[in-house]
Amino acid sequence: xxxxxxxxxxxxxxxxxxxxxxxxxxxxxxxxxxxxxxxxxxxxxxxxxxxxxxxxxxxxxxxxxxxxxxxxxxxxxxxxxxxxxxxxxxxxxxxxxxxxxxxxxxxxxxxxxxxxxxxxxxxxxxxxxxxxxxxxxxxxxxxxxxxxxxxxxxxxxxxxxxxxxxxxxxxxxxxxxxxxxxxxxxxxxxxxxxxxxxxxxxxxxxxxxxxxxxxxxxxxxxxxxxxxxxxxxxxxxxxxxxxxxxxxxxxxxxxxxxxxxxxxxxxxxxxxxxxxxxxxxxxxxxxxxxxxxxxxxxxxxxxxxxxxxxxxxxxxxxxxxxxxxxxxxxxxxxxxxxxxxxxxxxxxxxxxxxxxxxxxxxxxxxxxxxxxxxxxxxxxxxxxxxxxxxxxxxxxxxxxxxxxxxxxxxxxxxxxxxxxxxxxxxxxxxxxxxxxxxx
Amino acid sequence: xxxxxxxxxxxxxxxxxxxxxxxxxxxxxxxxxxxxxxxxxxxxxxxxxxxxxxxxxxxxxxxxxxxxxxxxxxxxxxxxxxxxxxxxxxxxxxxxxxxxxxxxxxxxxxxxxxxxxxxxxxxxxxxxxxxxxxxxxxxxxxxxxxxxxxxxxxxxxxxxxxxxxxxxxxxxxxxxxxxxxxxxxxxxxxxxxxxxxx
Numbered sequence: 001x002x003x004x005x006x007x008x009x010x011x012x013x014x015x016x017x018x019x020x021x022x023x024x025x026x027x028x029x030x031x032x033x034x035x036x037x038x039x040x041x042x043x044x045x046x047x048x049x050x051x052x053x054x055x056x057x058x059x060x061x062x063x064x065x066x067x068x069x070x071x072x073x074x075x076x077x078x079x080x081x082x083x084x085x086x087x088x089x090x091x092x093x094x095x096x097x098x099x100x101x102x103x104x105x106x107x108x109x110x111x112x113x114x115x116x117x118x119x120x121x122x123x124x125x126x127x128x129x130x131x132x133x134x135x136x137x138x139x140x141x142x143x144x145x146x147x148x149x150x151x152x153x154x155x156x157x158x159x160x161x162x163x164x165x166x167x168x169x170x171x172x173x174x175x176x177x178x179x180x181x182x183x184x185x186x187x188x189x190x191x192x193x194x195x196x197x198x199x200x201x202x203x204x205x206x207x208x209x210x211x212x213x214x215x216x217x218x219x220x221x222x223x224x225x226x227x228x229x230x231x232x233x234x235x236x237x238x239x240x241x242x243x244x245x246x247x248x249x250x251x252x253x254x255x256x257x258x259x260x261x262x263x264x265x266x267x268x269x270x271x272x273x274x275x276x277x278x279x280x281x282x283x284x285x286x287x288x289x290x291x292x293x294x295x296x297x298x299x300x301x302x303x304x305x306x307x308x309x310x311x312x313x314x315x316x317x318x319x320x321x322x323x324x325x326x327x328x329x330x331x332x333x334x335x336x337x338x339x340x341x342x343x344x345x346x347x348x349x350x351x352x353x354x355x356x357x358x359x360x361x362x363x364x365x366x367x368x369x370x371x372x373x374x375x376x377x378x379x380x381x382x383x384x385x386x387x388x389x390x391x392x393x394x395x396x397x398x399x400x401x402x403x404x405x406x407x408x409x410x411x412x413x414x415x416x417x418x419x420x421x422x423x424x425x426x427x428x429x430x431x432x433x434x435x436x437x438x439x
Numbered sequence: 440x441x442x443x444x445x446x447x448x449x450x451x452x453x454x455x456x457x458x459x460x461x462x463x464x465x466x467x468x469x470x471x472x473x474x475x476x477x478x479x480x481x482x483x484x485x486x487x488x489x490x491x492x493x494x495x496x497x498x499x500x501x502x503x504x505x506x507x508x509x510x511x512x513x514x515x516x517x518x519x520x521x522x523x524x525x526x527x528x529x530x531x532x533x534x535x536x537x538x539x540x541x542x543x544x545x546x547x548x549x550x551x552x553x554x555x556x557x558x559x560x561x562x563x564x565x566x567x568x569x570x571x572x573x574x575x576x577x578x579x580x581x582x583x584x585x586x587x588x589x590x591x592x593x594x595x596x597x598x599x600x601x602x603x604x605x606x607x608x609x610x611x612x613x614x615x616x617x618x619x620x621x622x623x624x625x626x627x628x629x630x631x632x633x634x635x636x637x
Contacts, residue, residue, distance in 0.1 A: 211573060274581075275580055319533070319574055340570065343573065363569070
C-alpha cells in the first residue's frame, strides 16, 4: 500500500567529485540573520543522462521540487528559469562541462545542476551544488532509489544544500499529518509531504477525527476519534495501516504528546467532567497523573529533553500556559499576556514554545521563551491562525490559517518570516503535526 | 467507571424496531426527536401514556453525532421550538457556570425526568468554534458535568445521566459572529431510553 512508500525507502547515496570547503564560511552572515537578503540561486532542469525518453516528469519535476523547497526555506531566491541562457544540450553537469559565466551574468551566486537515468524500477540521479563566483563545486551526491521515490531525492538534496549553507541539515524530507474535511463534512486524518503535496488519506472513519501526533521514530500516529461514538485515542501503525486502541477510558480521551525517547505519552483524560493531564506508557497504561486541578488541564507538550511539560490550564480563570517540572513537581505559569492562550508546542530546540493566543478578537501564533518573558507575535492581520507545530530542526512552524477563506496549512520560519501557503484543498485543513526526520 | 452508553448501532436498532412496529416516524431527513408531540415540557404526560407494553417509545432520540454521521441537521431544542421536552442550555464564552435562565430550563428538564422515572438521558457539552479543538472538548466536558451535577442536586440520580463532550465539532449554526456562536455554546439532551412502561 501507499503507506510503505512513506517509510521503507532505500537510498544509496554517494559523494560525487571533490567538494570544496562548505560555503557557510563566507555566506553565513548573508542568510542566517533575520530579515537577511535571500541568496540568489539558479536551478535549471535536470539532464536526462539515460536512453529512456522523459516527458519532463523527472527533468522538470525534480528541478521544480528543489526550486520550491529552496523558496519555502526562506533563505533563497530562485532565479526565474525563463531567464536562463545556458544551452543544456551542449553542456554537462560536472565541473568543466559548462560555463560559469552563463550563470554569473544572471546574478546567480549558487547553482544546482542535476542529471538522472531511469532504468527498470530504479532511478539514479546526481545533484551538484556550485559556488558560481568561486567557480567551484561545493558538494555533489548521487542517489539511487525506486522510481516512485524520485521526489524524495530532490528533497534530500535540498536538505544537503541547507546543510552546506547553515551547518544544519534541512527538514525537506519530512511529512505533516493533519485533519481535513476534504470538502465534505467528516474530519479525517491525512498525511502529506511537508511541502503540502502527495497527500494521502489515512482514515475513512466517516466521523470526527482530530489531533494526530507522530511517534519519535515516525512509525506510528496517535489520533483522537469519535469512530466508536465516544472520544478515544487510537494508534495507527503507518506500515500496516492498522489501528489499535490506545486509550478508551470513560469520558474524554484526547490528544497525545510523545516524549523524545518514545516511552511516555502525555494525554488529556477526564474524570467526571474534570480534564487533567496524565502520563501513559506505550501500552496506554497510566503511569502518573500530572494535574489534579478542578478546572480544565489539557494539551500537554513535552520538552525535548523530557524534563518538563507545557500544558493549558484555566486555573487562573482563563486558559493560560503552565510548565510542570517532572522531577521537582513544581507547576509554574508561563503566559501572562493575553486572556486566552492554548495549543502549546515545545520547539525541538528546547528554547521556545509556540502557541495560539487570542488578541483583538482573532487568533494568532505566538512564541515565548521556555524560561518565560515577553511573547513574540508571529502572525497578524491575517484571519485566524492556530495549531502551530515545529519542524524537527526547530527552524520552521506549520500552522492552520483561514486568511484565504477556508483553513489551509501554512509554513513560516520560526521568526514569523516567509509565510507560505502549503495546502490547497476544497475543505478545511487543521491540526497539523510535523513528523520527525524519516529514514 | 461510568455507565455504558447505548452505542450508535443500538440506537439504530432501536429506531428500526420502532419503525417495524408501525409507529409514525418523521421522514429520514429530520431528526427522530421531531416526531414527538409538540408542546412537550416537563409535565407532558402524552409521551409516557402513548406506550404499549414491551414497545420501545418513539421518543428515543438521535445524538448530535448520529445526526451528523447520517448527514442530518444537528438537533437543537431551543425553548420556543416544538419537539424535545428537554430544552438546550446555553453558556457564556469560555464558561461552564449556569445562568439563571439555564437553571430555570434545568428545573423544567428535571420535572420531565421525574415524570419519566425510568428515563435515561445523555447530556452533550458543546462549544463555539473559537479557540482550539482540544480546549473546546475539555470545555464541553465541563459543561456537561456541570449540568449533571445540578440535576443531581434536583434529585435526579446520576445513573440516569451520562455525559459526552463534542467540543466545537458539531455546531447547530455555522458561520462567524456572536448570533451563531451563542447557539453553539450549549448543552443538549438526548433521551436514550424511557425504560419499560410502568
